[in-house]
Amino acid sequence: MNPLHGGWLILVSLVGAMILAVARVEAGPDWLVWLRPDWAVAVMFFWGVTTPSRVGPMSAWVVGLFFDVLVAGPLGLTGICLAFATYIAKRFEERLSLYTVWQQMAVVFAIAAVIQMVKRTVLFLLDIEWSAWAVLGPTLATALVYPLVALLLSIAVQRVHVQGLTGQLGRAP
Amino acid sequence: MESLFGARQTRVRPLLLGLTLASCVLLGIEKAGVGWLLPVRSVLATVVVPVQYVAEAPYRVIDHLAEFFSTRERLMRRNTALERELLLMKAETARTDAISAENDRLRELFNSRARLPDDVLIAELIEVIPDATRQEIVVDKGGTHGVAVGQAVIDSTGVFGQVVEITPLTSRILLVTDPSHAIPVQVIRSKVFAIASGGGRGPNLLDDPPVTTDIEVGDELVSSGLGRRFPRDYPVGVVTQVVKDPTQPYAQVMWEPSAALTRSRDVLVVLGERRDEEQPEDGPEAVAETEA
Numbered sequence: 001m002n003p004l005h006g007g008w009l010i011l012v013s014l015v016g017a018m019i020l021a022v023a024r025v026e027a028g029p030d031w032l033v034w035l036r037p038d039w040a041v042a043v044m045f046f047w048g049v050t051t052p053s054r055v056g057p058m059s060a061w062v063v064g065l066f067f068d069v070l071v072a073g074p075l076g077l078t079g080i081c082l083a084f085a086t087y088i089a090k091r092f093e094e095r096l097s098l099y100t101v102w103q104q105m106a107v108v109f110a111i112a113a114v115i116q117m118v119k120r121t122v123l124f125l126l127d128i129e130w131s132a133w134a135v136l137g138p139t140l141a142t143a144l145v146y147p148l149v150a151l152l153l154s155i156a157v158q159r160v161h162v163q164g165l166t167g168q169l170g171r172a173p
Numbered sequence: 174m175e176s177l178f179g180a181r182q183t184r185v186r187p188l189l190l191g192l193t194l195a196s197c198v199l200l201g202i203e204k205a206g207v208g209w210l211l212p213v214r215s216v217l218a219t220v221v222v223p224v225q226y227v228a229e230a231p232y233r234v235i236d237h238l239a240e241f242f243s244t245r246e247r248l249m250r251r252n253t254a255l256e257r258e259l260l261l262m263k264a265e266t267a268r269t270d271a272i273s274a275e276n277d278r279l280r281e282l283f284n285s286r287a288r289l290p291d292d293v294l295i296a297e298l299i300e301v302i303p304d305a306t307r308q309e310i311v312v313d314k315g316g317t318h319g320v321a322v323g324q325a326v327i328d329s330t331g332v333f334g335q336v337v338e339i340t341p342l343t344s345r346i347l348l349v350t351d352p353s354h355a356i357p358v359q360v361i362r363s364k365v366f367a368i369a370s371g372g373g374r375g376p377n378l379l380d381d382p383p384v385t386t387d388i389e390v391g392d393e394l395v396s397s398g399l400g401r402r403f404p405r406d407y408p409v410g411v412v413t414q415v416v417k418d419p420t421q422p423y424a425q426v427m428w429e430p431s432a433a434l435t436r437s438r439d440v441l442v443v444l445g446e447r448r449d450e451e452q453p454e455d456g457p458e459a460v461a462e463t464e465a
Contacts, residue, residue, distance in 0.1 A: 015224065018221065018224045018228075019224055019227055019228045020228075021303055022224070022225065022228045022300050022301075022303050023228055023303075024228075024229075024232065024301050026301065026435055033305040034305050036303055036305070056185065056188070057185060057188050057189050057192055058188060058192070061192045061195070061196075065217055066217055066220065066221055068217075069214055069217040069218045069221055070221045070224060070225070070300075071302060071303055071304065072302050072307075072309060072311070072338070072345055073304075074199070074200050074203040074204075075199045075200075075203060075210050075213065075214065076195065076196035076197075076198075076199030076200050076203075077196065077200060079192065079195075079196055080192060080193055080196035083189060083192045083193075084189070087185060087189050090185055091185065122200060123306075125204065126200075126203060126204055127353065128304075128306060128307060128353075129306040129307075129352050129353075129373060130306075131305070131306050133305070134304070134305055134306050137305070
């Protein structure tokens with residue numbers, strides 16, 4: 001009834017993040033392309049805080065490889081970014097799980113900023129154009145969508161029993 | 174490797190260092206451009222193909238729904254219009270055939286090789302690379318369909334781009350407007366050669382044409398075939414703005430692509446000239462070939 005002790009929910013949320021990561025926004029206004037959230041970071045950070053025993057840098061790194069191929073980026077780049085996000089989540093898990101979603105959002109903003117800086121710098125070294133907007137836009141967008149991601153995944157977690165939950169979600173009946 | 178999403182605790186900090194090192198090695202290999210990671214990429218890319226199809230599905234559904242809900246009357250009208258267009262095109266093709274036959278005879282007189290028609294493959298868009306600074310797409314034809322890196326991609330109105338990476342089932346195409354793309358072109362009116370670079374989200378420019386170059390707004394640019402990457406004489410773009418400052422050595426020439434880069438869902442991959450048994454002979458083109 002609950003394959004992988006709820007791990008399937010983690011997998012489904014990551015596939016969802018992949019689909020959103022390549023969703024086309026050309027139909028919308030022109031500036032929308034600069035505001036593409038880093039869905040992978042938002043989702044992995046959420047799981048890193050709520051189920052630190054199941055999502056760690058290693059699994060994040062492997063997941064990153066698939067994202068790299070999907071967005072035609074250099075292999076290993078998203079991996080190390082996601083590993084960093086889950087490392088922070090795991091390291092400060094006890095504190096972060098007591099934070100309100102808005103405080104977590106601020107942390108996500110900081111993490112996303114570091115990640116986008118690293119990403120664009122590496123891409124620049126690989127001869128892809130540097131752009132300050134490509135750092136700022138996704139950072140802001142990731143922080144803005146994080147409460148939504150956290151809300152949806154918390155609701156899903158309450159329906160599905162995911163093993164290894166901690167914090168408020170873990171205590172919920 | 175520990176099982177993915179397994180319940181085992183690991184010592185995190187050395188792990189993070191190890192992963193950073195692993196990423197650096199991978200990125201170093203990517204930077205060196207030796208292609209060692211291509212097999213890995215191919216396997217991973219095949220796994221993510223379903224994701225690409227699912228992400229693209231809403232656009233397909235919208236297209237299908239539009240067809241489904243169009244009235245019989247509208248379909249009939251559209252059919253009539255298409256039939257009329259087909260008739261005109263057939264007449265045009267017949268005329269072009271005669272002209273190209275004549276052209277081939279003339280080229281024979283000049284002792285140069287007759288131009289052969291190109292083999293093409295229809296491919297459908299399945300992903301737009303989600304990066305505002307890059308202009309790249311992924312299409313649903315890959316190595317198993319005969320696509321190879323370097324092949325030109327066109328649509329019904331002009332040059333679209335070129336294949337830069339293939340996996341067994343998909344291939345990635347760099348559009349002519351990508352900042353890292355450049356294509357050798359010729360101005361139809363004045364026969365001047367130039368190189369048309371992509372400008373990303375900014376204006377696309379010709380690469381430093383001398384200020385005395387004979388080029389005007391509205392001039393059509395076609396691929397010149399120099400460099401042997403793109404087939405010649407396909408429309409590339411139209412000149413939209415020319416700034417000539419006599420105190421500067423170069424003119425600033427902006428162009429817009431002819432191909433419907435943001436609207437085409439179907440593109441044609443040019444697999445190459447239909448080489449039957451003919452060998453390239455001596456002639457002006459042989460020089461370009463050896464240079465390339």
